[in-house]
Amino acid sequence: MQSKMKINKQLLNWRKYIVYIAFVLVFITFSITLNDSGFLTSNNLLNIVRQTAMISIMAVGMTLVISSGEIDLSVGSITALSSIITAMALQSFGLFGGIVAGLGTGALLGLVNGLLVSKVLIPSFLVTLGMMEVARGLAMWISGTAPIPILNQSYNFIFGSGSILGLPMLFIWTILCVVMGHFALKHMKFGRKVLATGGNESAAKFSGINTKKIKLSVLVISGTLAGFAGMLYAGRLQAGRFTFGEGDELSVIAAVILGGTSLFGGVGTVIGTIMGSILIGTINNGLILMGLDVSQQMIIKGAIIILAVAFGRKTATK
């Protein structure tokens, strides 16, 4: 039986790296077929990074949420509300006020999600499904469905179009969030508690872990990061809009699951997640360069996600 297990283990490992394998395959394919369209130019590659930044950042929070056995469907809508509140706060209170307002919006909505899940004991799927509507509705209402322009150029530099030493700010923010998320999940007490809560909530409780507090925390973190992603949308497009982040929750969840985090909790990896997010971003980018229209892009993107998850399924369920 020993050697059978060894083979299983190898198989399991192979599946664990499906997202990396898929990325390499997709990257090579695009490099060859789309060379003439400029896929490999540094400008295009930086473009991919810029386009995926928001998804990647939300996906870091989502990795924690899903690892703890919960889900957050409200992230896309939170970005919209946060972008609008940030834009308004920037007009009235300046740069610092705008930053606080954006992060605060995300944190507050995350806190409401977290309290409803951990104190009122409503499943996170339902809480955040409701919050998805509430936040989007608020965004529309407050903005009167009109974009709110951001004229603060230093804000737009820091959270949008700026770059330092050739690195786009969006890329720097992404790396910062990924590094912090990875460290928290992999090397800190907090991460162990999150994974134990998602792996077996009862055993976690019996081990002295306050699982309610963990669930509250991950939802607050996810909300805050979504708020931050909203600030980046606003900075990049120099306006707050209620349409930002529409459907992002699905891309975010897809990135997390593609990366090897178990949809059922207990197994999670931030590095995998970021790879998942970049993979989706690369596919998007490649399909646009191929000249496919949006509907065709959606079909191919969806099919690739299903395929990759199907191959990686063992890691997702085990």
Place this chain on the structure above:
Amino acid sequence: MTQTILKMEKINKSFNDVVVLNDVDFELKKGEVHALMGGNGAGKSTLMKILTGVYTANSGNILINGDPVRIEKPQDAQNAAIAMIFQEFSVIPTMSISENMFLNREELKKTGFINQKRLNEQTKELLRELNIKVDPNTKLEELSVGYWQMTEICKALSQDAKILIMDEPTATLTKKETTVLFQLIKKLKSKGISIIYISHRMDEIYKVSDRITVLRDGKHVITSPVDDLPMKSLVSHIVGQDMGDSFQWKERKNPFLDESNPVFEVQDLHSGSKVNGLSFKLFKGEILGIAGLMGSGRTEMSKAVFGIDKIDTGTIKVNGKPIKISNPQDAMNEGIALVPEDRRVQGLVLEHSLRENIMLPILNKVSKLSVIKNKSVNDVSERFIKKLNVKTDDIYKTMNLLSGGNQQKIVLSKWLANDPDILILDEPTNGVDIGAKSEIIEIIKELADQGKSVIVISSELSELLAVVDRILIFKEGKVDREIYRKDIVQEEDLEHAIQNEN
């Protein structure tokens, strides 16, 4: 009774060059309960998986009523009238008994709809035959697991099974349900049904089976009528060596005993509906046994004092000082540890590795500024693996790849790593093979000798009697009786005291 219904001859099975079964013979007579025993990895479950068509043997014959049969897939086993009653029940709780029984083979009316009336009648008839009084329309989720199992058994019988394989059938049953199951087994025997009975629980084996076959390291060791095989030699056949005297009780000198200063004291504890005014004391270096029927408040007491369940009223004192426990962290801070009843559900995160499980209660001890020090975790894990003789390749192995006994040792390790003074063990040897069982008993004794105070909650009286100094019998959420171990002559005395018969 003498007719042989099943014969397995010279069964061999290897997985990638590792021999799991080596020329194993097994024989089952009509109307017989045949216990199949052996430690973890002895080959019991592989043999049964061959019989039920999950695996195919590399060589060997299977004969049913003298005729050779080929069992290569589960359907073949069903055709050969063999059915397995699963340890983890394969019923659907949201469906009724009759819906479960005829799942996927529902009889249809001419219109193509399910003939529910007919199914109910058939189910009712079968239930009546077996003396089970329950409405076939009841949804299983409204019934206890005892009925789930009976539904499984009935399902097998309705498919004309003649050979039933029961794997640890009493693991999830209460004492009362176990009694009902044993009556049912008797009934089945009288109808000529043969049963292969797999269990680690010695007392049950002796109560229910006619013959015993022992496997060890993939080889057949002995087949014997149960009356010719006393427990002591059975155990040595299973383990492959003389177990020594770990199940033998010796009066223990408690060098720490100070009856004026209890380490742990519970006064008039009320919690939920099951704990109604419990009071008891625990002394330093003592092993206190807690016995009682299911629902007598044993497990509920442990959950209350560990901060899992809410304490309604009552006082808990540690070293004479009243303390407040409102969550497990409070209890842990007072030096209390609880090894819970169900290791798979409450004790472990099964898909995580051994070291990840061990570190959970001691996260504060193995981290600095909230960052986990991997070396500390690994050191602690290695130390306990060695100390408790856990069989594993390394500390990164996933828990669900370990055997029950080794899993239980990890739950123990996890709590011993926190260095508690008061250790509460709820059914510490449940579903653990005999070798690991005696090792766990030795560990408990050793802990007490080091001055730790241990509470052992157990339904297995032989185990309690082997290890404790004093026994409390719980009844309806209170302490009903207190007995010193030295005053108990034989197991029956304790059994009577629990049943409150004498």
